[in-house]
Amino acid sequence: MSLTPRILTQIAGTYGTPTYVYDLDRIKERYHYFQEAFPWPELTICYAMKANYNPSVLKTLHSLGAFIDAVSPGDLYMASACGFDISRIIYTANNMKDSEVDEVMKTGVLMNIGSLSRLGKYAVQYPGTRLCLRFNPDVVDGEHDKIKTGGDLTKFGILLEDLDKVLKIIKKYGLKIIGLHEHTGSGLIKPDSITNAMKNIMSVATKHNFPDLEFLDFGGGFKVPYGPDETETDYKRMGQDIIALFSDFCDAYGKKLGLYFEPGKFLTATAGCLLVEVNTIKTNRKKIICGTDSGFPQLIRPMFYDAYHRIENVSNPKDKKMEYDICGNICETGDLFAKSRKISRIREGDLLSINDAGAYGYAMGGVYNLRPMPAEVVIENGRVRLSRRRQTSQALVRSILKESTEGFSDPFNTPLDETGVQA
Ligand SMILES: Cc1ncc(COP(=O)(O)O)c(C=O)c1O
Numbered sequence: 001m002s003l004t005p006r007i008l009t010q011i012a013g014t015y016g017t018p019t020y021v022y023d024l025d026r027i028k029e030r031y032h033y034f035q036e037a038f039p040w041p042e043l044t045i046c047y048a049m050k051a052n053y054n055p056s057v058l059k060t061l062h063s064l065g066a067f068i069d070a071v072s073p074g075d076l077y078m079a080s081a082c083g084f085d086i087s088r089i090i091y092t093a094n095n096m097k098d099s100e101v102d103e104v105m106k107t108g109v110l111m112n113i114g115s116l117s118r119l120g121k122y123a124v125q126y127p128g129t130r131l132c133l134r135f136n137p138d139v140v141d142g143e144h145d146k147i148k149t150g151g152d153l154t155k156f157g158i159l160l161e162d163l164d165k166v167l168k169i170i171k172k173y174g175l176k177i178i179g180l181h182e183h184t185g186s187g188l189i190k191p192d193s194i195t196n197a198m199k200n201i202m203s204v205a206t207k208h209n210f211p212d213l214e215f216l217d218f219g220g221g222f223k224v225p226y227g228p229d230e231t232e233t234d235y236k237r238m239g240q241d242i243i244a245l246f247s248d249f250c251d252a253y254g255k256k257l258g259l260y261f262e263p264g265k266f267l268t269a270t271a272g273c274l275l276v277e278v279n280t281i282k283t284n285r286k287k288i289i290c291g292t293d294s295g296f297p298q299l300i301r302p303m304f305y306d307a308y309h310r311i312e313n314v315s316n317p318k319d320k321k322m323e324y325d326i327c328g329n330i331c332e333t334g335d336l337f338a339k340s341r342k343i344s345r346i347r348e349g350d351l352l353s354i355n356d357a358g359a360y361g362y363a364m365g366g367v368y369n370l371r372p373m374p375a376e377v378v379i380e381n382g383r384v385r386l387s388r389r390r391q392t393s394q395a396l397v398r399s400i401l402k403e404s405t406e407g408f409s410d411p412f413n414t415p416l417d418e419t420g421v422q423a
Contacts, residue, residue, distance in 0.1 A: 019375045052363050110179070218260070292328055372391040
C-alpha cells in the first residue's frame with residue numbers, strides 16, 4: 001500500500017486538506033485480483049462508476065479493459081469523456097423520465113430496464129431494439145438496510161413472477177433481450193447471496209424465454225473489510241462456485257454467455273483515503289471531541305449508513321491510544337466520522353487519514369454549508385499528482401451566482417476563469 005504516513009504527510013503539505021487520495025496501483029491490483037477470482041473467458045467487469053467517478057480512476061479502469069455501469073446521463077458523458085466507447089457502457093438508471101430515455105438512447109448505449117411500466121413505454125417508443133432487463137433477484141442482503149436492493153420492498157428490478165407480462169411485451173414489440181441483470185445489494189454479507197441470486201435469475205433465463213441472450217449480469221456488492229474485525233472474503237473460492245454454476249447454466253442454455261459483474265467498492269474502496277487536519281480539541285467533561293476541517297458532505301457514509309472507517313493519526317501514530325469523537329465542521333450533531341474511537345493521541349494540527357474512503361466518498365459529496373469539496377490527488381507508480389483541484393469558496397459561490405437569475409452585486413475582486421476555478 002503506497003498511502004504511507006510519509007507520502008500522506010507530503011501530500012497534505014503540498015495540496016492542503018481536506019484531500020482525497022487514491023492509489024491507482026491498488027485499483028489495478030484489485031482489478032487483476034477480480035479477474036483471477038472469476039476465471040471465465042467472457043468475463044466483463046463493468047465498473048460501477050457511482051462509487052468513484054474521478055477521471056483518473058476512470059481512465060485507469062479504462063486502460064485495464066473495464067466496462068462501465070452508468071446510472072445517469074452525467075455518468076454516461078463522464079465515462080465517454082474518459083475514453084469509454086458507448087459499446088462498453090450499460091445504462092441502469094432508476095425511475096427514468098421519458099426525456100432521459102430519449103437523451104440516452106440517442107447515444108446508442110445499451111439500456112437496462114428494471115420496471116414493467118418503463119418497459120411498456122420503452123417498447124412503444126423503441127420497438128425491435130436490443131435491450132437488457134433488470135430483474136429483482138428476490139434475495140435480501142447488504143451491509144445496511146439502505147443499500148439492500150433485492151426483495152419486494154425495494155424499487156429495484158422487475159419481480160420474477162412478472163415474467164409472463166415481460167414476455168408478452170417483448171413479443172408484441174419485437175424486443176431483442178441480449179442481457180439479464182440483477183443487483184442484490186452493496187456489501188453482501190451472507191455467503192450464499194450471490195449464488196442464490198444467480199440461481200433465481202438463471203431460472204428465468206432459458207432459451208425458451210430469452211433466445212437472444214449474450215450475457216448475464218449479476219451486479220456488484222462484493223464486500224470489503226471496513227471494520228476492525230472484518231476480514232477479506234475469499235473471492236477465489238467464491239469464484240470457483242460461481243464459475244461452476246454459470247458453466248452448468250451455459251451448457252443448459254446451449255451457448256457460452258458473457259459473465260458480467262459490476263463491482264464498485266471492491267475496486268476502489270480500499271484504494272482511497274480522506275486526509276483531514278485537526279483544528280480543535282474540546283474536552284467536554286469525560287468526552288474528548290476532535291474537530292477536523294472536513295465534514296459529512298465530503299464523506300457521508302458514517303452518518304448515512306453508520307459506516308465504519310478506520311482512522312489513523314498520521315502525525316502521531318505511536319502514542320498512547322485515547323478515545324475520541326472525530327467530528328467535522330458542519331452544523332449537525334451527527335456530523336461524525338467516528339464515535340468513541342480509540343486513536344493514537346491527537347493534538348491540534350495533526351493530520352488524520354480516514355481510510356477505505358475510495359468508494360462512495362467524494363462521489364456522494366456535496367457542498368452543504370457552502371464548503372467546497374476536497375482536492376483529489378492520485379498516486380501511480382510511486383508518483384503523486386493532483387487529479388482534481390480544490391474549488392475555492394469564492395469559485396463555488398461564483399459558480400452559483402453565475403447560474404442565478406437574481407441580480408447580485410459581485411463580492412469578489414479575485415479574477416476567476418470561465419469554469420469558476422480560481423485562475
Ligand atoms: C446496479 C448496481 N450495480 C452495482 C453497484 C455497485 O455496488 P458495490 O459498490 O457494492 O459493488 C450498485 C450499487 O449500489 C448498483 O446499484
